[in-house]
Amino acid sequence: MIKPSKRVAAREQFFSVLFALFLREIKTRFGERRFGWLWVIGEPLLHLFVLLTVFVFLSNHMMPQVPFELFLVTGLIPYFIFQRAVTGLMASIDSNKALFAYRPVKPIDTYITRLILETLIYLCVFVVIIFGFGFFMGLDISIYHPLMTLGIFFVLLTMGFAFGVIASLIVDVFPTAKIIIKVLMMPLYFLSGIMYPLWIVPSQYLHYLQYNPIVHLVELLRESYFSHYPVVNGISLLYPLIVTVVALFIALYFYRFRRFALAAKP
Amino acid sequence: MIKLDRITKSYLLSGGNRHYVFKDLSFTFPEGANIGLIGPNGAGKSTLMNILGGIDIPDSGKVITNKSISWPVGLSGGLQGSLTARDNVKFVARVYGYRAAELAEKVRYVEEFAEIGEYFDEPIKTFSSGMRARVTFGLSMAFDFDYYLVDEAGAVGDANFKKKSMAVYKQKLQSGNVILVSHNMSEVRSLCDHIVVIYGGNAHVFDSVEEGIKMYEEIRTVQ
Numbered sequence: 323m324i325k326p327s328k329r330v331a332a333r334e335q336f337f338s339v340l341f342a343l344f345l346r347e348i349k350t351r352f353g354e355r356r357f358g359w360l361w362v363i364g365e366p367l368l369h370l371f372v373l374l375t376v377f378v379f380l381s382n383h384m385m386p387q388v389p390f391e392l393f394l395v396t397g398l399i400p401y402f403i404f405q406r407a408v409t410g411l412m413a414s415i416d417s418n419k420a421l422f423a424y425r426p427v428k429p430i431d432t433y434i435t436r437l438i439l440e441t442l443i444y445l446c447v448f449v450v451i452i453f454g455f456g457f458f459m460g461l462d463i464s465i466y467h468p469l470m471t472l473g474i475f476f477v478l479l480t481m482g483f484a485f486g487v488i489a490s491l492i493v494d495v496f497p498t499a500k501i502i503i504k505v506l507m508m509p510l511y512f513l514s515g516i517m518y519p520l521w522i523v524p525s526q527y528l529h530y531l532q533y534n535p536i537v538h539l540v541e542l543l544r545e546s547y548f549s550h551y552p553v554v555n556g557i558s559l560l561y562p563l564i565v566t567v568v569a570l571f572i573a574l575y576f577y578r579f580r581r582f583a584l585a586a587k588p
Numbered sequence: 589m590i591k592l593d594r595i596t597k598s599y600l601l602s603g604g605n606r607h608y609v610f611k612d613l614s615f616t617f618p619e620g621a622n623i624g625l626i627g628p629n630g631a632g633k634s635t636l637m638n639i640l641g642g643i644d645i646p647d648s649g650k651v652i653t654n655k656s657i658s659w660p661v662g663l664s665g666g667l668q669g670s671l672t673a674r675d676n677v678k679f680v681a682r683v684y685g686y687r688a689a690e691l692a693e694k695v696r697y698v699e700e701f702a703e704i705g706e707y708f709d710e711p712i713k714t715f716s717s718g719m720r721a722r723v724t725f726g727l728s729m730a731f732d733f734d735y736y737l738v739d740e741a742g743a744v745g746d747a748n749f750k751k752k753s754m755a756v757y758k759q760k761l762q763s764g765n766v767i768l769v770s771h772n773m774s775e776v777r778s779l780c781d782h783i784v785v786i787y788g789g790n791a792h793v794f795d796s797v798e799e800g801i802k803m804y805e806e807i808r809t810v811q
Contacts, residue, residue: 335685342682346668346675353670353711420665423643424683425657586645587638 339426343418343435366447370398374451377517385519388548389461392452396544397516399448400475404482404536405507406440411486412493412503415584422585429584430577433490437483470546477559477566478539484569491576494584515540520554528554535562590617590640590657590735592791595649597635608789609635612649615791617784622761624780624797625769626804628811631786633769634739640767641737655734662739664724669713673702673723676712680727694730701726701756722749729756736760738768754778773801 352358377394385393411433418432456463465471492499514536515523523531531537539562545551577584595613598606609632617623625633638644640651641660659666667676674695681694699708702722704715712720728736738757757766757779770776776783776797783800785792787807794800 338685338687339683342679345682346671346679349675350668350670420667423641423659423663423666424680425642425659426683426685582642582645585642587643 335426336431339428339431340435340438343421343427343431344439347435347439362443363446363450366402366443367450370395370402370447370451373398381517387550387552388544389455391455391459392461392463392547393519393544394517395448395451395455396547397514397540399444400478400540400543401511401514401516401536403441403444403475404478404485405510406444407437407479407482408486408489408507409504410436410440411483412489412500415490415494419585419587429490429581430487433483433487437479437486441479465547466549467546471543474539474543474546474559477562478536478543480570481535481539481562481566484566484573487573487577488569491573491580491584494580510534510536513537520557521552528556532556532561535565538562589619589652589654591652592616593650593652595639595646595651597632597639597644597646610646610789613789613791614649615784615793617767618782618793618795620765621781622766622779623768624776624783624800625767625786626771626773626776626783626800627786628807632789633786636786637737637739637767637769640735658728658731658733658736660737660739661728662721662724663728664720667712667720667724670711672710673704673708673712673715674699677723677727677730681730684731697730698723698726701729701752718746718749725753729760733764736764736766738766738770740770740772773804776801 348362351362374391374394378391381390414432414436415429418427418429421427421432422429452463455461489499489503493503513531513534515531520528520531520537520541538557538559541553541557542559545553545557592613592615595610596608597610598608601607625636627633635644637660639646640657642657643660666680668679671679677695677698678691681691686694702708702719704719704722707715707719708723712723715723760766761779766779768776768779780797783794783797783804785794785800785803785807787803792800792803794803
């Protein structure tokens with residue numbers, strides 16, 4: 323038998339660890355309650371359903387360009403993916419600490435597993451809701467520029483990963499920061515242009531809002547989803563891309579320094 | 589080869605002072621031998637084991653080795669309470685790269701070793717500590733490592749299980765080695781070829797088991 327080179331072995335090990343962690347995380351979540359498998363998708367689905375119902379009935383936004391329901395979903399899903407990525411990654415060291423006793427398991431494996439899992443859950447929710455709208459309400463749910471949509475999602479995930487890793491590194495040194503980060507995530511909900519179109523924001527405030535890279539991604543996602551979505555001035559892919567690359571660099575740079583400390587006992 | 593290179597390890601005490609377990613500790617474990625780590629309580633045996641197992645990191649210095657080292661044998665922290673013993677065993681086997689038939693073989697080994705019958709498919713959190721020990725011990729023994737880290741070899745289980753685990757140790761030691769922390773000298777004598785006495789932040793390596801034990805006894809009488 324030919325002995326595999328070290329490189330191949332390392333890659334195989336990486337994927338077998340990811341696979342093992344993924345199954346473990348899914349099984350753990352499934353097993354928590356009766357019909358656990360239903361809740362993995364059901365809980366976020368219900369959450370979104372309630373939000374949608376409330377927003378649609380309470381708001382009187384008239385949007386001739388796009389159906390308001392779809393407008394909301396295309397904002398809520400990216401927001402939740404980002405938010406769950408950051409909070410999930412932040413908690414992943416704590417909840418997996420005991421596993422680092424098994425040498426092949428590295429902290430970054432648990433980050434990646436969480437990111438994949440949360441993304442898959444919310445993409446499933448997205449698909450279910452969108453098809454629900456198409457089926458029951460007869461809305462046109464076709465995506466105008468699918469490749470662009472996919473690309474935006476990818477940038478969003480990378481950004482969520484980077485900020486999640488940074489959050490996890492901070493929390494590992496200062497455990498109380500967890501609360502602060504969670505509190506900081508809350509206004510993001512209102513500052514990301516999820517529930518309102520950007521063009522109703524007065525121009526003197528719009529400028530500040532655009533410091534939030536998620537605003538750009540949400541707007542671009544909608545532009546790629548709907549055929550005639552009016553994007554306000556100043557929205558660009560370049561800004562969130564730069565933020566993502568810089569954040570990813572910071573995250574991986576400090577991860578490299580802290581990778582053994584993260585895996586060590588408290 | 590397992591070589592410790594200028595290992596310094598300290599813990600911050602609640603009073604604000606630092607307690608140094610090791611300062612610039614350097615030594616090499618005897619090659620291809622079974623090693624007994626002995627010393628009084630609080631000397632740093634378990635800290636050293638954790639550093640060897642990668643669970644703890646030194647403040648500075650490194651462990652240099654080309655051997656595979658197990659997780660501390662009998663470790664139960666890595667098990668997920670809400671999952672069954674079978675799922676937990678599968679997880680560890682997958683992590684170490686086993687698939688399909690090999691994976692099934694590891695699971696079968698642990699199942700047969702643990703002898704807990706149908707409980708093998710029940711959540712671990714419902715287990716008694718003895719049952720848990722049977723699973724965790726079997727899990728460690730299912731894999732082939734160059735070195736097994738053992739903290740108190742015969743600490744758990746009933747008489748039957750102790751006998752069984754000693755037999756497995758002896759069998760495993762034909763292909764691998766053990767680093768054993770123990771206060772039980774008859775255990776040390778039966779499993780180890782060399783002794784490392786940990787005392788006062790230093791490691792004293794003895795090629796003869798009896799000489800090592802003699803030093804340990806002397807330390808005890810002084811205290």
